[in-house]
Amino acid sequence: MKRYILHTPFNIYHFEASTWMHAVHKHTYFEIIFILRGQGIHNINGNTFDYGEGDVFLLGPEDYHHFSIHEVTEFCFIRFNDSIHMHPTEGKDLPWQPIIKALLTTSSQSRGTLVVDKQEKLKLHHLRTVLEEEYKRDQSPYFASIRDSLLRSMLLILARNLFGQSPASALTKDSVEAILLYIRQHIHQPGKLGIDHLADVFHYAPAYISLFFKKQTGESLKQYIIKHRIKLIEARLLYSHLTLAQIADEFGYTDESHFCKQFRKYTGSTPSAFRRRT
Template identity: 30%
Template sequence: MDFLHDTFAIEIVDYDKWHERSRTNNFFELVYVLSGTGKQSINYVLHDFEEHAIHLVSATKCYRYIIESPARFLIVRFTGSYFVPLTQEAVDYSSWFSRLNFILANHKPGELVPDPEDKVQVKRLLDAVLYEYERKDPGSAFIIQSTLVAVLAIVSRNIQKEILKHRDFTDTRFADVLNFISFNILDKNKITVRYLADKFHISETYFSEYFKRNASESFQDFVLKSRLKIAESRARYTDATLQVIAWELGFTDSSHLNRMMKKHFGRGMREMRKEAV
């Protein structure tokens, strides 16, 4: 039976053979393999899985599991409001929404956490989620939600490592600059030349040249493309209107967002949304 909360639901499922599941109105699912082996099929591309594998499944992806030995899954089903702060809780999760968008915009099918040490840490955290799921104490929902924030932080770190793995920078600080921008991309106050120059102790007048020398593109283009990638993921994986997506990402309106998307990626928002159906 599901453990239901306003922002997520948890279930344990056992399969000798995969069958389709109802997945309506969810943002994405985090799948933790408690036991079993087989293959994960995402858009008909196969990826091996085994015990303790961790996967992310977006709401509109065509997916299934090919079960080779009896498998048990812990599935966390998120809604789009997961990082909206709740009035009765002390932690403000809204600051983590950029990280959620970063994950959706950059994740790939298959194993989410290839780093062995991080995988051990995620296993501990998800074991704690499993414990609270089985306990069903009045405080369990808040503990689960807080623990999932830590899980997604580790997932983000692994995705960023993969993105930066084959890039060499003339300045070792630059990876930290990119990480900070990626995880704060929706915070207009932090994504400014003045703020970043001050935070990373770089001359404000030199920052734009410094960024372009390391990234091979301008700071403005990098920020715009990062927001466009988030817009694409929101179009594909949520039912938010294109106007709302545009406003939340700092575009004047959906037409402005659409023009930028076509200019940089050759396709408009409606085309991207249709591709995900």
């Protein structure tokens, strides 16, 4: 599968199309996709979602997708690397940093568009318009600060729409979103994320919950939990001063050796080597 590479920390790609010209692909970056007009199907991670005017999608490096366009569609792709919006401050997170970290390390593509409320869509599209105007002045000494502020606001609104639901309100007990929320809430407690335990919590047979999750998200339940945990650990390594032993304890590993072994298995790098990259 082709992987698209972003050679700059940030860019905006605004265009219209009647036929999608790109093969199914992944990226090395994140992208917020705005649908300004048109309609069709957005195929993400093997799942299909209708799209229409005002819809907003957020894709990460491991998501793969393509569009089936039914009506001429105007797109705006805002592409960015995670290096441009999270800056450690004396080893402590600012209030918005863990929210954005969680957003960018959580699979959000089991539900299609992230925003349903018209007012929320309008806010995002206003921010997009301002960002596009500022992008025309990308050589200005003020651009990077304005860009980061606008992008941060967009991501926080997306996070509010993704995480703002509570299990007692918009999430039904048997929805994949409820399972994703439960995983996010218990990612530091491995004992509560075993297949048998999850099956018991959500009243499924162990074999069925795995099949249901893969059908809805495009990846296995076990792999999703591991990848989500690893992404959070990567953020800890990059943006905190915690020791490896402290990180291992935080995420419920039996010891530092086990933690390092699993991290290397899934990233190809030891935690220490990964941290030294910065």
